[in-house]
Amino acid sequence: MAMSKRxxxxxxxxxxxxxxxxxxxxxxxxxxxxxxxxxxxNTDIAASMxxxxxxxxxxxxxxxxxxxxxxxxxxxxxxxxxxxSTVAPYRWIATVYIEFFRGVPALLVFIGIYxxxxxxxxxxxxxxxxxxxxxxxxxxxxxxxxxxxxxxxxPKGQVEAARSLGMSASRATITIVIPQAFRIILPPLTNELIxxxxxxxxxxILGLFREQYELTKFGRExxxxxxxxxxxxxxxxxxxxxxxxLGYLSRYLExxxxxxxxxxx
Amino acid sequence: MSGAAVEITGLCKSxxxxxxxxxxxxxxxxxxxxxxxxxSGSGKSTMLRCVNILEEPTAGKVVVNGTELTDPxxxxxxxxxxxxxxxxxxxxxxxxxxxxxxxxxxxxxxKRGEKEAQEKALHNLERVGLSxxxxxxxxxxxxxxxxxxxxxxxxxxxxxxxxxxxPTSALDPELVGDVLGVMRQLADEGMTMLxxxxxxxxxxEVADKVIFMDGGYVVEEGPAADVIGNPQEDRTKSFLAxxxxxxxxxxxxxx
Numbered sequence: 001m002a003m004s005k006r007x008x009x010x011x012x013x014x015x016x017x018x019x020x021x022x023x024x025x026x027x028x029x030x031x032x033x034x035x036x037x038x039x040x041x042n043t044d045i046a047a048s049m050x051x052x053x054x055x056x057x058x059x060x061x062x063x064x065x066x067x068x069x070x071x072x073x074x075x076x077x078x079x080x081x082x083x084x085s086t087v088a089p090y091r092w093i094a095t096v097y098i099e100f101f102r103g104v105p106a107l108l109v110f111i112g113i114y115x116x117x118x119x120x121x122x123x124x125x126x127x128x129x130x131x132x133x134x135x136x137x138x139x140x141x142x143x144x145x146x147x148x149x150x151x152x153x154x155p156k157g158q159v160e161a162a163r164s165l166g167m168s169a170s171r172a173t174i175t176i177v178i179p180q181a182f183r184i185i186l187p188p189l190t191n192e193l194i195x196x197x198x199x200x201x202x203x204x205i206l207g208l209f210r211e212q213y214e215l216t217k218f219g220r221e222x223x224x225x226x227x228x229x230x231x232x233x234x235x236x237x238x239x240x241x242x243x244x245x246l247g248y249l250s251r252y253l254e255x256x257x258x259x260x261x262x263x264x265x
Numbered sequence: 266m267s268g269a270a271v272e273i274t275g276l277c278k279s280x281x282x283x284x285x286x287x288x289x290x291x292x293x294x295x296x297x298x299x300x301x302x303x304x305s306g307s308g309k310s311t312m313l314r315c316v317n318i319l320e321e322p323t324a325g326k327v328v329v330n331g332t333e334l335t336d337p338x339x340x341x342x343x344x345x346x347x348x349x350x351x352x353x354x355x356x357x358x359x360x361x362x363x364x365x366x367x368x369x370x371x372x373x374x375x376k377r378g379e380k381e382a383q384e385k386a387l388h389n390l391e392r393v394g395l396s397x398x399x400x401x402x403x404x405x406x407x408x409x410x411x412x413x414x415x416x417x418x419x420x421x422x423x424x425x426x427x428x429x430x431x432p433t434s435a436l437d438p439e440l441v442g443d444v445l446g447v448m449r450q451l452a453d454e455g456m457t458m459l460x461x462x463x464x465x466x467x468x469x470e471v472a473d474k475v476i477f478m479d480g481g482y483v484v485e486e487g488p489a490a491d492v493i494g495n496p497q498e499d500r501t502k503s504f505l506a507x508x509x510x511x512x513x514x515x516x517x518x519x520x
Contacts, residue, residue, distance in 0.1 A: 155356075157354050158358060161356035161358070164350035165345070165418070166346035166370060175373060176360075
């Protein structure tokens with residue numbers, strides 16, 4: 001008596017559920033719950049992190065990300081326009097920049113700007129400027145490609161209508177094309193913001209004052225005083241406070257714009 | 266001849282190896298309505314787009330109201346403010362409300378004050394019968410309404426010549442009449458108009474002159490009643506026969 005394919009698939013599915021129940025049961029019985037709670041949810045350590053993790057660390061993470069994003073967006077727009085320029089050397093410069101900064105680790109850029117630039121040029125940037133330049137110059141490379149794709153997704157007829165009304169090429173770009181391009185790329189741009197939020201943790205390698213700590217550095221510093229995973233977990237949850245809503249926002253915007261896909265690259 | 270609104274001489278346009286216009290001569294007098302008809306690919310839209318230099322002519326001269334637009338030293342942006350253009354696909358600025366579609370170029374190009382631009386816009390919206398859509402976004406309008414807004418937008422610049430590039434080709438049949446009605450009213454008011462169209466009835470009734478184009482040439486031109494009612498050239502005859510009575514003609518023979 002051969003079992004039908006559908007019947008067999010059903011039994012296999014039941015088997016999977018059974019296996020899960022057994023494993024979960026074993027873990028519940030064998031695990032040292034006291035140890036786990038001390039490691040992950042040490043309430044004393046968690047309590048000691050407040051309110052500074054919010055008022056200092058979370059605030060700084062948002063501040064650093066905003067600075068980097070603002071600078072990156074401005075530079076990214078310039079790069080996108082250079083990449084679409086009719087002047088060939090502009091295109092070359094933009095391409096080299098984008099390929100370089102997308103191809104090297106962000107950490108290397110941080111080190112270069114914080115440790116390399118002072119040695120080479122005898123200029124020491126304050127931490128805030130370093131973060132803005134480093135996060136911004138990496139973010140710009142990614143955003144430039146997104147913005148370029150957005151500009152190219154604006155229908156040609158929009159420019160023709162603008163030009164036929166007497167607008168110059170640059171006036172049409174500023175007044176008509178760029179506002180429409182940003183509407184199109186709002187979802188991918190939100191994703192860039194999420195990536196940048198996480199990359200802001202790289203400031204960790206810089207020498208900072210206590211009041212300049214962001215989430216990762218704050219978590220690491222608490223960890224060195226309290227041998228528990230709790231600080232890392234709390235810091236992680238704080239990142240999620242930023243990134244989860246942004247993720248939902250991005251998906252919502254994508255649905256609202258009809259999921260119009262913009263090809264990046 | 267110096268009184269012509271639009272004067273085109275020896276106009277040629279190639280896209281790479283493809284010769285689209287092979288020497289067009291055309292004169293439009295002030296207040297004249299000229300309809301350009303012909304099969305697709307005949308170069309009529311390209312010709313129209315050469316009038317405001319949206320397409321750069323390969324050779325020849327285009328003079329609009331005494332300004333030679335093919336002169337490389339001419340300020341083309343300022344010249345275009347006097348030439349309104351209406352497109353097949355409307356091309357309303359999708360991020361701007363109707364009123365802002367009508368004021369943006371007045372403000373940024375003609376440097377008109379906000380109040381003057383608004384008044385001009387409202388006046389022209391009234392002309393096209395859409396006073397109640399001032400604050401609507403383009404996506405909320407039907408095709409016919411969008412095209413009428415596009416006409417009002419062009420009129421808000423106070424143009425001396427209006428170019429229409431198949432203004433009703435993208436419309437549902439029942440909306441065509443609204444747009445043609447606005448165009449007829451414009452013609453009656455004495456606007457100089459160049460219209461690329463497939464609406465033979467409109468051309469016959471409204472046009473002072475009809476141009477039939479095929480293969481990059483003007484094949485026949487003259488009063489509407491002559492060109493449409495009593496064509497002399499074989500190519501005009503066979504085109505009109507297919508357009509006016511499509512179900513009694515087999516597939517066109519390739520030339």
